Amino acid sequence: xxxxxxxxxxxxxxxxxxxxxxxxxxxxxxxxxxxxxxxxxxxxxxxxxxxxxxxxxxxxxxxxxxxxxxxxxxxxxxxxxxxxxxxxxxxxxxxxxxxxxxxxxxxxxxxxxxxxxxxxxxxxxxxxxxxxxxxxxxxxxxxxxxxxxxxxxxxxxxxxxxxxxxxxxxxxxxxxxxxxxxxxxxxxxxxxxxxxxxxxxxxxxxxxxxxxxxxxxxxxxxxxxxxxxxxxxxxxxxxxxxxxxxxxxxxxxxxxxxxxxxxxxxxxxxxxxxxxxxxxxxxxxxxxxxxxxxxxxxxxxxxxxxxxxxxxxxxxxxxxxxxxxxxxxxxxxxxxxxxxxxxxxxxxxxxxxxxxxxxxxxxxxxxxx
Amino acid sequence: xxxxxxxxxxxxxxxxxxxxxxxxxxxxxxxxxxxxxxxxxxxxxxxxxxxxxxxxxxxxxxxxxxxxxxxxxxxxxxxxxxxxxxxxxxxxxxxxxxxxxxxxxxxxxxxxxxxxxxxxxxxxxxxxxxxxxxxxxxxxxxxxxxxxxxxxxxxxxxxxxxxxxxxxxxxxxxxxxxxxxxxxxxxxxxxxxxxxxxxxxxxxxxxxxxxxxxxxxxxxxxxxxxxxxxxxxxxxxxxxxxxxxxxxxxxxxxxxxxxxxxxxxxxxxxxxxxxxxxxxxxxxxxxxxxxxxxxxxxxxxxxxxxxxxxxxxxxxxxxxxxxxxxxxxxxxxxxxxxxxxxxxxxxxxxxxxxxxxxxxxxxxxxxxx
Numbered sequence: 001x002x003x004x005x006x007x008x009x010x011x012x013x014x015x016x017x018x019x020x021x022x023x024x025x026x027x028x029x030x031x032x033x034x035x036x037x038x039x040x041x042x043x044x045x046x047x048x049x050x051x052x053x054x055x056x057x058x059x060x061x062x063x064x065x066x067x068x069x070x071x072x073x074x075x076x077x078x079x080x081x082x083x084x085x086x087x088x089x090x091x092x093x094x095x096x097x098x099x100x101x102x103x104x105x106x107x108x109x110x111x112x113x114x115x116x117x118x119x120x121x122x123x124x125x126x127x128x129x130x131x132x133x134x135x136x137x138x139x140x141x142x143x144x145x146x147x148x149x150x151x152x153x154x155x156x157x158x159x160x161x162x163x164x165x166x167x168x169x170x171x172x173x174x175x176x177x178x179x180x181x182x183x184x185x186x187x188x189x190x191x192x193x194x195x196x197x198x199x200x201x202x203x204x205x206x207x208x209x210x211x212x213x214x215x216x217x218x219x220x221x222x223x224x225x226x227x228x229x230x231x232x233x234x235x236x237x238x239x240x241x242x243x244x245x246x247x248x249x250x251x252x253x254x255x256x257x258x259x260x261x262x263x264x265x266x267x268x269x270x271x272x273x274x275x276x277x278x279x280x281x282x283x284x285x286x287x288x289x290x291x292x293x294x295x296x297x298x299x300x301x302x303x304x305x306x307x308x309x310x311x312x313x314x315x316x317x318x319x320x321x322x323x324x325x326x327x328x329x330x331x332x333x334x335x336x337x338x339x340x341x342x343x344x345x346x347x348x349x350x351x352x353x354x355x356x357x358x359x360x361x362x363x364x365x366x367x368x369x
Numbered sequence: 370x371x372x373x374x375x376x377x378x379x380x381x382x383x384x385x386x387x388x389x390x391x392x393x394x395x396x397x398x399x400x401x402x403x404x405x406x407x408x409x410x411x412x413x414x415x416x417x418x419x420x421x422x423x424x425x426x427x428x429x430x431x432x433x434x435x436x437x438x439x440x441x442x443x444x445x446x447x448x449x450x451x452x453x454x455x456x457x458x459x460x461x462x463x464x465x466x467x468x469x470x471x472x473x474x475x476x477x478x479x480x481x482x483x484x485x486x487x488x489x490x491x492x493x494x495x496x497x498x499x500x501x502x503x504x505x506x507x508x509x510x511x512x513x514x515x516x517x518x519x520x521x522x523x524x525x526x527x528x529x530x531x532x533x534x535x536x537x538x539x540x541x542x543x544x545x546x547x548x549x550x551x552x553x554x555x556x557x558x559x560x561x562x563x564x565x566x567x568x569x570x571x572x573x574x575x576x577x578x579x580x581x582x583x584x585x586x587x588x589x590x591x592x593x594x595x596x597x598x599x600x601x602x603x604x605x606x607x608x609x610x611x612x613x614x615x616x617x618x619x620x621x622x623x624x625x626x627x628x629x630x631x632x633x634x635x636x637x638x639x640x641x642x643x644x645x646x647x648x649x650x651x652x653x654x655x656x657x658x659x660x661x662x663x664x665x666x667x668x669x670x671x672x673x674x675x676x677x678x679x680x681x682x683x684x685x686x687x688x689x690x691x692x693x694x695x696x697x698x699x700x701x702x703x704x705x706x707x708x709x710x711x712x713x714x715x716x717x718x719x720x721x722x723x724x725x726x727x728x729x730x731x732x733x734x735x736x737x738x
Contacts, residue, residue, distance in 0.1 A: 002448070002451070003448060067456040067496060067499075070499065070503065071499070074506070079371070079372060082371070082506065082507070082509060083506055084453075084454075084503070084506070084507050085453075085454045085455055085456060085503055086454055087436040087454060127436060130436075130439065130440070134439065134453070134454055137443070137451065137452055137453070138451070138453050138507075140451060
C-alpha cells in the first residue's frame with residue numbers, strides 16, 4: 001500500500017543509485033507547448049520519438065502524455081514504447097519527475113522534490129509539480145516529499161555516497177533563497193543518502209537551467225567522470241570547464257578516491273537561427289529565445305540505459321570523436337547517437353528528457369508481456 | 370509488446386470470463402461533471418470512495434482521474450486505492466472501459482468497443498471513447514478494436530459460452546442502426562467468444578441506458594441467474610421482469626442447461642426529489658433529470674469481487690432482504706452493502722462504475738508492493 005513517508009531515505013536505508021546501475025525502465029514526457037518547441041512541437045516530437053525508440057532497444061520506456069496529445073503520441077511512438085496519460089507543463093521528465101531511491105533488499109521509493117520551473121522561468125508549472133507524485137503512485141511505490149526546490153538534472157550520484165552538483169544552480173536565490181549552503185547540503189545528504197557533495201562552480205555557458213550539472217559532467221562509474229570541454233580560451237565555456245576540472249582534481253569522493261576525469265570536446269559553438277527563433281511562440285510569461293543566441297550544446301547530456309548509451313548528435317564535426325570517447329568509456333554498452341538539435345532548441349537534451357527507474361526487485365515492468 | 374489485433378478473440382482463443390472468476394483487480398473512474406452529479410459531484414465522490422474502499426478490501430482498485438481532480442481524488446480515496454491520471458467525460462468504467470478476455474494460458478487482452486455515450490445521450494464523449502484504449506495500454510495488454518457500439522453494462526457472460534443481453538439496448542437504433550440482430554449477435558460471438566446469446570426483451574423501467582442488462586439480472590455462476598423483481602402488477606417493472614423470467618425459463622444456455630432463476634425484490638419505487646434535481650447543473654446537450662422522476666433502482670447492480678459482493682443499499686426496507694438473498698446465493702463471499710443513492714441519481718449503480726480485470730497469469734498487480 002503506497003504511502004508518503006515523513007522520514008528520510010537516509011533514515012530508512014534508501015540511496016540514489018548511479019544511472020549506470022540496472023534499470024527497470026525509463027520514463028519520459030511528450031513535448032507539445034508551442035512556446036518551448038518550434039513549429040507546434042512537431043520536430044521535437046520526432047526527436048523525442050527517436051530518443052524513446054533508441055532507449056526502447058535496451059529497456060522498457062513509458063511516455064507520459066496529455067489527453068489531447070495521447071493519440072498523436074501513440075501513433076508516432078514505436079509500438080514497444082508504452083504511452084500513459086500524464087499531464088505536464090513541459091516535457092523534462094529528468095527535472096519534474098521523481099528521483100528513485102533503492103535499498104539493499106530491492107525496494108524502490110520515489111523522492112518528490114518541490115518544483116518551480118527552473119527558478120520560475122516558465123509559467124505555469126502546476127502540472128509539472130505533480131508529475132513525480134503521479135509516476136510514483138502509478139508504480140505503487142512509496143514516496144518522500146523533500147522540502148527542497150530541486151530538479152533531477154542538477155544532481156548526479158555515483159551510488160556510493162558521492163553527489164555532483166553546481167553552486168550556480170543549487171545556491172541560486174531563484175530556488176531556495178531561505179536555505180544556506182549547509183542546509184541544502186544537509187537535505188541532499190538526507191534525501192539521496194550521500195556522504196559527500198562535490199560542489200562545482202558553474203554549469204554550461206548559457207544553460208537556462210541555472211547551470212544543471214547534467215549538461216556539464218557525469219559519472220561513468222564511481223570515481224570516473226566525463227566533462228564537456230573546449231580548448232578555445234576565448235570561449236566562455238573554457239573557463240567554466242577548467243574551473244570544474246580544477247575542483248575535481250583536488251577533490252576526493254565519499255570513499256576517498258581521487259577522480260579520473262575524461263573530457264569530450266563540445267560541438268559548435270551552435271546558435272539559434274532566425275528561422276528557428278521565429279517558429280517558436282512567444283508568451284508574456286515565458287522567456288523567448290532570440291535568433292543568434294548561443295545554445296548550451298554538450299555531448300554530456302546522454303542517457304545511460306541497460307547495455308546502451310543514447311547520446312546527442314548535432315550533425316557537427318565533433319559528433320564522431322565524442323561518440324568514440326563514449327564508446328571507450330563504456331566498453332560494455334552500445335553507443336547510439338540521436339540527432340537532438342530540436343531538443344537542444346527547447347533548452348536541454350537527451351538526459352534532461354529521461355528519468356531512469358532503477359530495477360530494484362521490481363516485479364519487472366508490468367507492461368512487458 | 371502491446372499491439373492492436375485485427376483478428377478476433379474467438380479466432381485467437383480468448384473468451385470473456387464470468388465476473389465471478391478470479392480478478393487481478395478492479396478499475397473505476399472519478400465522478401466530477403456537474404450535469405451528471407449533483408452539488409458539484411461531492412456526494413457522488415463520497416459514494417464512489419465508499420465503493421472503492423469496499424472493493425479494495427477484496428482486491429486492488431485503480432481509480433482513473435482527470436488532472437484537475439487528481440489531488441482531490443487522492444486525498445479522499447483510501448490509501449490502498451491506486452489513483453492514475455485518466456481523463457473521462459463521465460465516470461462509468463463499466464461502459465466505456467475495456468472488456469477483458471482471457472485464454473487458457475493465462476493471457477489477458479482488452480476489447481475496446483466503440484462508444485457513443487448511450488446512444489448520444491450526453492455530449493461530448495471523446496474522452497470516454499479513449500478510456501478503454503488507455504487502460505489496456507497502461508497494462509501493456511494487447512487490444513481488439515470491435516466494430517460495434519457497445520457498453521460493458523449491456524452484456525453479462527457466464528464464461529462458458531453464454532451471454533445475456535437485452536433487445537431494448539442492443540437493437541436500439543441509437544447504437545448500431547446499420548446492423549441487423551444477426552450481425553450484432555455475430556459480433557458478440559466473435560469478440561466475446563460465446564456460442565449462445567440469450568436476448569431478454571427489456572431492461573429496468575426508466576433506465577436511461579436503453580435498458581442495460583446489468584441492472585436487470587446477472588449470473589451468480591453458470592446456469593444460475595438473479596433477477597430484479599416486483600410483485601406489484603401495477604408497477605411497469607412487473608411486466609418487464611416477468612417477460613425476462615419467461616424467456617429465461619424457456620431458454621437453455623450454451624451447454625444445454627436450463628437456468629435456475631432467483632429473484633430480488635426491488636427497492637421503492639424511488640423518485641428524484643426536488644432538492645436533488647435542483648442541485649444538478651443543466652446543459653443544452655445533456656438530459657436533465659426532473660424532480661419526481663422514477664429512478665431505475667435495482668439491487669442487481671452489484672459488483673462481484675474476489676471473495677466479496679459489493680451491493681447497493683438505498684436506506685429502503687428492501688435492503689435487508691435483498692442483501693440476505695445475495696448472502697445465500699454467494700455463500701463463499703462476504704456481502705458488503707454500500708449506500709448508493711448518489712450513484713443512482715447519476716443514472717447507474719455499483720456495477721456500472723466498476724470493471725473487473727481478470728487474473729490471468731497477471732504478474733499480479735504491480736502496485737501492490
